[in-house]
Amino acid sequence: MKQEFDQYIDDYRRHCDQALRLSGETSAYFAEYKAKKLSDWLKRKIPAKAQILDFGCGDGLMTQFVHNEFPNGQIYGVDPSPKSIEAAQKQCPGVMFSVNSEESMQLDFENHSLDLVFSAGVFHHIPFAHHDKYMAELARIVKPGGYIVLFELNPLNPFTVWTFKHTPIDRHAHMLRPQYTYRLMKQYGSTEVLFYCFYPKMFSWLRKTEPLLTKVPFGALYASLTQKRGR
Numbered sequence: 001m002k003q004e005f006d007q008y009i010d011d012y013r014r015h016c017d018q019a020l021r022l023s024g025e026t027s028a029y030f031a032e033y034k035a036k037k038l039s040d041w042l043k044r045k046i047p048a049k050a051q052i053l054d055f056g057c058g059d060g061l062m063t064q065f066v067h068n069e070f071p072n073g074q075i076y077g078v079d080p081s082p083k084s085i086e087a088a089q090k091q092c093p094g095v096m097f098s099v100n101s102e103e104s105m106q107l108d109f110e111n112h113s114l115d116l117v118f119s120a121g122v123f124h125h126i127p128f129a130h131h132d133k134y135m136a137e138l139a140r141i142v143k144p145g146g147y148i149v150l151f152e153l154n155p156l157n158p159f160t161v162w163t164f165k166h167t168p169i170d171r172h173a174h175m176l177r178p179q180y181t182y183r184l185m186k187q188y189g190s191t192e193v194l195f196y197c198f199y200p201k202m203f204s205w206l207r208k209t210e211p212l213l214t215k216v217p218f219g220a221l222y223a224s225l226t227q228k229r230g231r
C-alpha cells in the first residue's frame with residue numbers, strides 16, 4: 001500500500017516551515033524545542049542508557065535532536081512510510097530506524113523493553129478508531145515506571161486551528177482535544193497534560209513566562225505524559 005507520507009518526504013520540511021510561518025519559527029526550531037522539553041521533564045527520571053522510541057519519526061529531525069539530548073541512550077524510530085525512514089536513516093545514522101505496519105498495528109519490540117516512547121504530531125494522522133489499539137501497543141512495550149509522551153496540536157488555540165486548516169499534509173488529519181488524549185492515556189498510568197508555545201517569535205521576550213502557563217489550555221501545542229503504572 002502506498003504510504004501517505006511517501007509523497008511529501010522530498011518537500012516535507014518546506015511544507016512544515018510554510019505551515020508554521022505564523023509563529024515566525026521553523027519546524028527545526030519546534031523539533032529541537034520538543035526534544036529539550038523531553039530532556040527537561042525526563043532526563044533525571046530515566047536511565048542514562050535509556051531505550052527510547054520515536055513512534056512516527058518521519059524524516060528523523062526530532063529523533064536527531066532527542067539523540068543529542070540523550071547521547072548515551074539507544075534511540076529507535078519507526079514510521080510506516082518507507083521513504084521517510086530512508087530520509088531518517090541519512091539524517092541520523094546513530095539511530096535504529098524501521099518501517100512499522102499500519103495493517104497489523106503491532107510494533108516489533110518486546111514487552112516492557114523501553115524506558116520512553118514519544119510521538120510528535122502523529123496521532124492526529126491515525127484514525128480515531130485505531131487510537132486505543134496503538135496506545136495499548138505503546139503501553140505494552142514500555143517498562144512499568146517508564147514514560148509515554150504524545151505531543152499534539154491544540155485545537156483550542158485559534159492560530160493552531162488556522163494553521164491546521166491551511167496545511168496540505170494535514171488534509172486527512174483530525175486534531176485530538178487535550179481531554180481526549182488525557183483519557184486515552186490515563187488508563188495506563190498517572191497522566192498530565194502540559195501546554196506550551198504561547199508566543200510567536202515577535203513576542204519571544206515573553207516566552208520566559210511559559211513555565212507558569214503549562215496548565216492554561218491555550219498554548220499552540222500540548223504534551224500528554226503518562227508514567228506507566230507498576231514498577
Ligand SMILES: C[S@@+](CC[C@H](N)C(=O)[O-])C[C@H]1O[C@@H](n2cnc3c(N)ncnc32)[C@H](O)[C@@H]1O
Pocket residue numbers: 005055056057058059060061062078079080081084100102119120121122125126
Ligand atoms: C506530521 S508527521 C510527524 C513526523 C515527526 N514525528 C515529526 O515530528 O516531524 C506525521 C508522521 O506520522 C506518521 N504516521 C502516520 N500513521 C502512522 C502510524 N499508524 N504509525 C506510525 N506513524 C504513523 C506519518 O508517516 C508521518 O511521518
